[in-house]
Amino acid sequence: MTGGAGSDPVGRALLRAMRETGATAAGLYVLAADGPVLQLTAMSGVPAPFLEPWSRVALAAPIPVAVATRERRLVWAGGQQQLARDFPRIAVAVPYDFSLAAAPVGDGTAPRGALLLLWPAGHARLLSADERRAVEVACGRLAGLLDERPRPDGSAPPSDAPRVLSMPPARTVGPDEALAAADYLERLPGGCCALDLEGRITLVTTGAAELLGEQDSRLIGSRPWETLPWLRDPAFEDRYRAAVISRRPTSFTACRPPNQWLAFRLFPDGRGLSVWISPSGKDYGPVEPYPTPTDVTPTRAGQIYHVLHLAAALTEAVGAQDVVDLVADQIVPAFGAQGVIMYAAEAGRLLTIGHRGYSAEAVAAFEGVALSAAGSPAVHALATGEPSFFTTPEEMERDYPGLPLLTGKAARAVLPLIVSGRPVGCCILAYTRPRTFSQEERQVLTSLAGLIAQALDRARLYDTKQQLAHDLQAALLPHRLPSVPGFAVAARYLPSTRGMDIGGDFYDLIRLDENSIAAVIGDVQGHNAAAAAFMGQARTAVRAYATAGASPAEVLARTNRLLTDLDPELFTSCLYVHIDLRTRRACLADAGHPPPLLRHPDRHTTVLHVPPGLLLGVEPDARYTATEITLPPDSVLALYTDGLVETPGADPERSVADLARRLNDAPPLGPDRLADTLLEHRQDDTDRQDDVALLLLAALPAGPITPS
Secondary structure (H helix, E strand, O other), X not given: OEEOOOOOHHHXXXXXXXXXXXXXXXXXXXXXXXXXXXXXXEEEOOOHHHHHHHOEEEOOOOOHHHHHHHHOOOEEEOXXXXXXXXXXXXHHHOOOOOEEEEXXXXXXXXXXXXXXXXXXXXXXXXXXXXXHHHHHHHHHHHHHHXXXXXXXXXXXXXXXXXXXXXXXOOOOOOHHHHHHHHHHHHHOOOEEEEEEOOOOEEEEOHHHHHHHOOOHHHHOOOXXXXXXXXXXXXXXXXXXXXXXXXXXXXXEXXXXXXOEEEEEEEEEEOOEEEEEEEEOOOOOOOOOOOOOOOOOOOOOHHHHHHHHHHHHHHOOXXXXXXXXXXXXXXXXXXXXXXXXXXXXXXXXXXXXXEEEOOOHHHHHHOOOOEOOOOOOHHHHHHHHOOOEEEOOHHHHHHHOOOHHHHHOOOEEEEEEEEEOOEEEEEEEEEEOOOOOOOHHHHHHHHHHHHHHHHHHHHHHHHHHHHHHHHHHHHHHOOOOOOOEOOEEEEEEEEOOOOOOOOOOXXXXXXXXXOOEEEEEEEEEOOOOHHHHHHHHHHHHHHHHHHXXXXXXXXXXXXXXXXXXXXXXXXXXXXXXXXEEOOOOEEEEEEEOOOOOEEEOOOOOEEEOOOOEEOOEOOOOOOOOOEEEEEOOOOOEEEEEOHHHOOOOOOOHHHHHHHHHHHHHHOXXXXXXXXXXXXXXXXXXXXOOOOOEEEEEEEEOOOOOOOOO
């Protein structure tokens, strides 16, 4: 729907925001009622198709309006370079020079949506103080207007199209002046035409019609690249898009077959483009006629960029669950679907790997169905390799009786996921109401199916390798810890969430004799098979020298000499603790490992300063010194690897102090529950770049110690 703001106060406020901030385009997003999604409800300054990939944005998406709403802050990207760095999906889909700001609309506790503002090429790198203040005022004004409206309760279907607000004309003219303007244009050399923001021709001079080789009656109201076959190359439409977004004049040269080369100069503003057409001063030779509309369906520039945007999103998926989440959070909203179900083809059957908007009964009905079975649209799509589009429940009922009633869906797109002729799975987008799929949508969805298939195939391979790596990691760590008289012990290991390699963290608890134990923790450089082998060598060497009766300093020195003789070109940190169970005296030696923590019986926690030695495997003649401490009853000794404390850009000493504070503030729990408490912030971290090991030894209350 296109028009002025009229009596709509929200529309008037959006246009006012553009005037006061100096922005050339704006959009208002409001939280939808049918899920954690931002819905574009009103816009101005750019055509609706330009923002179509972001007409519905998942709140979790790395898109400026979603980030602004989610984090309740103003987001700024000052030019194409910053946009490519901070929001690569946007930069790929809109590869033009412009700046943007996104700001939350609503109070600090419950945002109602976000305001999107665009500035043309050449804007300063940063927002000025006046511009920032104008953005804040505009958001406050819009929030007040939205608060006067009832919040959506989900009873009404989401709007498919935003309201497009027209900018007011620079000035109005009477009939005589309009006629004089037309005469002026007719007298200019070459030809002129005017396009609205949608790209439709609203005025064309006689000279322009002659140069274009078409009657003015057929040109008015049409888009040049749709009416003129020789302008159907997406590159020509791309120049129009570049001019609208950047607000910079642009030009291109095209050939009207067989050999009339024309120069087009485009001059944009907030209401459209003025185009001057003239014979080109260069002759590039004759060209082949472009196929007629019956020969081929032309590919549009917007369609290409839409696919690129979603393809960029798919490149961020790592595991199969990432692909499922991305399809559900990004692609489903982009196409206005209310449900999705994804299958993986495995061992001749379809296995459900994710779904949204489907009942458990509907999911179970096709779980594990054989690829040779009948009665499944997913099986049929994989068998034929062709997508299926059902626009009404009657169409579905005709081919698959009972399916509309079982699923509660009225329309669906069934997309086979095939890689190099091999079925990978199937993705089904479903709608609760009948829906027509345009030819362009079918082409985009078919293209996306290929990208989803490759992403899913890659992700499942990653998951397989990741599981193998984690199984090997688990095999290299102790399967269980020995019982220790007078102590309760607990250990935890968290793999990294990045990469397909094996972690290098290790720990061990060694029963030396009936009166002593050794606790060991270390971190090998690298995350690969060589690091895993080195970890096994280091752990075996430490255990061998410890059980032979060497002192803590000697255990590290001998292990270091052995590892350097092996010359693996790797190194490891290690913290070795010898504990006398009778006296509760602990002797500690450190080879470049983070310092241990001791929580005292009164629950205050200290960082133990053990003299750090060289990492193991660096210098064969390195020497190590030991420190002795007492572990009183009700104290807790914490050994950990740097993955628990390190944060990129943070001071390591402050990170260790933060861990000490968390241990200090933790309630009096047993070591198992205490370990889980200390790991809470890392377990929920979906971007854990290093693995984590933690070993806790809690001294039990005083009493007789019985050797086991």
